[in-house]
Amino acid sequence: MIINTTILSWVTFIYFGSSIFYMFKMVTGKEFWGPFASFIALAGLIAQSFALILRWVESYKLGIGHAPLSNLYESLIFFAWAIVFLYLIMEWRIKTRNLGAFVIPFAFLFMAYASFSPDVNSGIRPLIPALQSNWLISHVITCFFGYAAFTIACGLGFIYLLKGLERGQSSRPFLRFLPDREVLDELSHHSVVIGFIFLTLGIITGSVWAYSAWGSYWSWDPKETWSLITWLVYASMLHSRFVRGWRGKRMAIMSIVGFASVLFTYFGVNYLPGLHSYF
Amino acid sequence: MKKTVLSFLSSLKLTIALLIIIALASILGTIIPQQYEGGESFRHLSPGLVNAFKSLQLFDMYHSVWFIILMCLLSLNLIVCSVNRFPGSWRLFRKIPSPDRSKPFEDLPPDRVLITKRRRSEVIERVESLLLRRYKKVKRKDTANTISFYGEKGAYSHFGVYIIHLSILIFVSGAMIGSLFGFEAFVNIAEGESTNVVSLRRQKGVRKLDFTVRCDKFSIAYYDNGMPKEYRSNLSFLKNNKAIYQGPLLVNHPVTVNGIRFYQASYGSIPGGQASISIKKGNGEATTIGVKLRDSFYLKEEDARVTISRIEENLMSMGPAVLLNIQSPRGNMRLWVFKDIEEIKEGIPLLFKKVPKFNPGLFKPYYFKLNKIESKYYTGLQLSRDPGASIVAVGSFFIIIGLIIAFFSSHRRLWVRLDEQQGETRITVNATSNRDPVGLRREIEHLLRHLREAVVVG
Ligand code: HEM
Numbered sequence: 127m128i129i130n131t132t133i134l135s136w137v138t139f140i141y142f143g144s145s146i147f148y149m150f151k152m153v154t155g156k157e158f159w160g161p162f163a164s165f166i167a168l169a170g171l172i173a174q175s176f177a178l179i180l181r182w183v184e185s186y187k188l189g190i191g192h193a194p195l196s197n198l199y200e201s202l203i204f205f206a207w208a209i210v211f212l213y214l215i216m217e218w219r220i221k222t223r224n225l226g227a228f229v230i231p232f233a234f235l236f237m238a239y240a241s242f243s244p245d246v247n248s249g250i251r252p253l254i255p256a257l258q259s260n261w262l263i264s265h266v267i268t269c270f271f272g273y274a275a276f277t278i279a280c281g282l283g284f285i286y287l288l289k290g291l292e293r294g295q296s297s298r299p300f301l302r303f304l305p306d307r308e309v310l311d312e313l314s315h316h317s318v319v320i321g322f323i324f325l326t327l328g329i330i331t332g333s334v335w336a337y338s339a340w341g342s343y344w345s346w347d348p349k350e351t352w353s354l355i356t357w358l359v360y361a362s363m364l365h366s367r368f369v370r371g372w373r374g375k376r377m378a379i380m381s382i383v384g385f386a387s388v389l390f391t392y393f394g395v396n397y398l399p400g401l402h403s404y405f
Numbered sequence: 406m407k408k409t410v411l412s413f414l415s416s417l418k419l420t421i422a423l424l425i426i427i428a429l430a431s432i433l434g435t436i437i438p439q440q441y442e443g444g445e446s447f448r449h450l451s452p453g454l455v456n457a458f459k460s461l462q463l464f465d466m467y468h469s470v471w472f473i474i475l476m477c478l479l480s481l482n483l484i485v486c487s488v489n490r491f492p493g494s495w496r497l498f499r500k501i502p503s504p505d506r507s508k509p510f511e512d513l514p515p516d517r518v519l520i521t522k523r524r525r526s527e528v529i530e531r532v533e534s535l536l537l538r539r540y541k542k543v544k545r546k547d548t549a550n551t552i553s554f555y556g557e558k559g560a561y562s563h564f565g566v567y568i569i570h571l572s573i574l575i576f577v578s579g580a581m582i583g584s585l586f587g588f589e590a591f592v593n594i595a596e597g598e599s600t601n602v603v604s605l606r607r608q609k610g611v612r613k614l615d616f617t618v619r620c621d622k623f624s625i626a627y628y629d630n631g632m633p634k635e636y637r638s639n640l641s642f643l644k645n646n647k648a649i650y651q652g653p654l655l656v657n658h659p660v661t662v663n664g665i666r667f668y669q670a671s672y673g674s675i676p677g678g679q680a681s682i683s684i685k686k687g688n689g690e691a692t693t694i695g696v697k698l699r700d701s702f703y704l705k706e707e708d709a710r711v712t713i714s715r716i717e718e719n720l721m722s723m724g725p726a727v728l729l730n731i732q733s734p735r736g737n738m739r740l741w742v743f744k745d746i747e748e749i750k751e752g753i754p755l756l757f758k759k760v761p762k763f764n765p766g767l768f769k770p771y772y773f774k775l776n777k778i779e780s781k782y783y784t785g786l787q788l789s790r791d792p793g794a795s796i797v798a799v800g801s802f803f804i805i806i807g808l809i810i811a812f813f814s815s816h817r818r819l820w821v822r823l824d825e826q827q828g829e830t831r832i833t834v835n836a837t838s839n840r841d842p843v844g845l846r847r848e849i850e851h852l853l854r855h856l857r858e859a860v861v862v863g
Binding site: 190251252254255256258259312319322323326330333337338339340341342343344346348351352354355358359361362365366369370395 | 658659791
């Protein structure tokens with residue numbers, strides 16, 4: 127195994143550890159665990175960034191240099207990276223460590239899928255002609271930042287629904303440690319907004335790439351169509367909030383539905399009949 | 406009647422319904438294979454269902470009448486809503502409320518108040534210059550003991566939504582223009598050949614270009630591990646037999662000629678583009694010639710014309726073969742010449758008895774031999790002209806600008822009041838905003854800090 131994939135598979139365990147600490151923090155409500163969890167997540171992020179740079183350098187040493195954003199393995203790794211990166215920024219800005227238990231596990235799962243699934247090839251492969259485009263790099267980066275923001279919104283949606291179980295003093299104590307519903311709703315909305323802007327950018331950069339690679343900025347192939355569907359789901363969500371004033375539970379559910387659509391755009395599309403010849 | 410139509414078109418319920426219907430229709434479109442080229446197989450569907458789908462245009466959904474109607478409805482909905490709302494937003498943008506309103510100052514928390522003993526004229530001057538530096542449309546109103554200021558920031562934030570919606574209209578019109586005035590086509594051209602006729606996508610027939618495209622060469626470069634690294638077509642574009650453009654075409658690097666963009670889309674090989682055969686007469690010297698399909702040559706002594714009527718890479722699992730059609734005074738004869746005739750003969754002992762036309766020496770006294778078949782590449786080109794693309798690009802630019810304005814700017818209106826009370830000046834601050842209450846609170850705190858520095862501490 128090459129060194130970068132070894133580091134990346136260790137990062138998987140680091141995120142697992144961080145998730146566990148976040149859960150301790152959430153369930154016990156003890157501030158004590160929080161800094162641990164954040165610190166471990168940060169250490170994982172740094173190690174992961176290092177491994178990504180290493181992978182980039184290695185690809186150049188192999189004479190097939192390209193940014194590590196070109197296949198399923200690399201995109202999963204970048205997805206996890208973006209989730210942790212955005213999450214830590216959010217944590218730093220809102221100064222509460224109660225949300226990681228529902229966000230970092232996603233990063234762990236994507237890393238674990240990338241590192242340990244037999245369907246995912248972790249080798250550094252050269253770029254086939256269609257992928258040799260700088261637009262592809264900006265496309266992948268913007269899309270996955272968007273997906274990461276939607277992942278956080280989905281995690282917050284789950285927390286919101288969980289918080290909804292709280293009834294008076296008698297209910298499970300750990301629910302009390304979660305942020306207030308208004309705060310969750312606001313945070314989730316911000317994540318959706320960030321995700322929406324990045325997804326829009328991702329669709330645009332993707333069409334520019336398509337325009338230079340296969341002759342049409344939009345050809346309704348399943349992946350494009352599903353990214354449009356995802357975009358429409360979030361657009362309806364934003365409209366129901368802006369104009370109809372929907373808040374709370376409905377939004378939480380919509381952020382989960384939106385994320386399901388993201389996952390389908392990413393993974394599910396491969397099972398649909400495709401038309402594009404991507405060489 | 407007119408009213409109900411308008412209110413229907415201006416309702417946000419319609420918008421959300423349309424967004425959801427379009428999303429659902431798009432899902433359907435990814436499940437039902439969309440038939441661009443025809444030839445898609447629907448064998449698992451019953452014929453009745455196929456006909457029903459056909460009449461609903463479900464096999465070419467995104468270009469169907471009903472999909473276009475949905476898009477038009479969406480656009481109308483957007484236009485009507487925007488026209489309805491715009492005057493209100495314009496008023497919010499232009500209107501400058503009176504600086505001495507008292508409502509903003511009711512029930513203010515104590516931390517919004519500063520008290521200073523500094524000379525009054527100095528306080529006024531400093532507050533005013535601070536506000537002028539940081540806000541737009543600063544207005545001042547003086548009354549007996551009170552001076553009131555109004556300032557604002559980010560009034561343009563009311564237009565973010567319009568810019569977003571406008572860019573969606575731009576997208577729709579760009580797409581319409583593209584599909585009305587543009588075209589998409591494809592063509593396969595074998596090496597060395599040229600054409601000026603291309604097939605339009607979605608079975609719309611063919612189109613004749615006003616120039617000719619010739620494929621001079623197609624080549625593939627590979628990485629060490631065997632993956633393809635580069636597909637390259639060397640193309641010449643000719644008009645009246647003069648080259649108007651000549652150059653390589655690579656994936657991700659389209660070439661534009663006379664407003665038509667060419668893309669490297671696929672490739673393939675034509676088996677038996679050419680063959681090399683040797684002809685021997687009796688015990689004489691063999692002559693080797695290169696031939697292409699439908700080429701013919703003449704055997705003088707026998708007054709025979711030999712035509713290459715087929716070239717096969719692998720005939721009946723027996724390897725490469727060419728079919729010779731020999732016309733001579735002796736009559737017509739068809740002869741299959743295999744490359745591996747020796748091996749075939751070993752496997753099937755009485756082959757020439759059973760199938761005389763496999764005998765390369767059948768046309769006496771000549772003996773034919775197939776040396777090799779050379780396959781020839783063809784390049785698959787995709788062509789398009791899309792006058793709407795630049796319009797869509799403009800829309801992309803504006804939607805990003807619009808999103809940033811709509812989500813990251815807010816119209817903040819600020820009131821500051823200076824009241825004189827027994828030699829002290831009481832400064833009160835309040836503000837409102839159309840969105841982002843958290844940012845507004847931060848801004849007020851920021852302003853209070855600066856005011857304190859300017860008039861209390863410093
Ligand atoms: C996909 C096509 C879209 C359609 C058909 C559409 C349609 C509409 C309509 C009809 C309204 C209501 C206007 C009114 O109440 O009079 C509205 C409001 C709004 N739309 Fe869109 N919209 C679309 C996309 C977007 C996008 C992508 C955004 C960006 C997130 C957006 C942001 C907004 C906002 C913020 C409002 C509320 C304005 C306010 O209440 O001040 N729209 N939209």
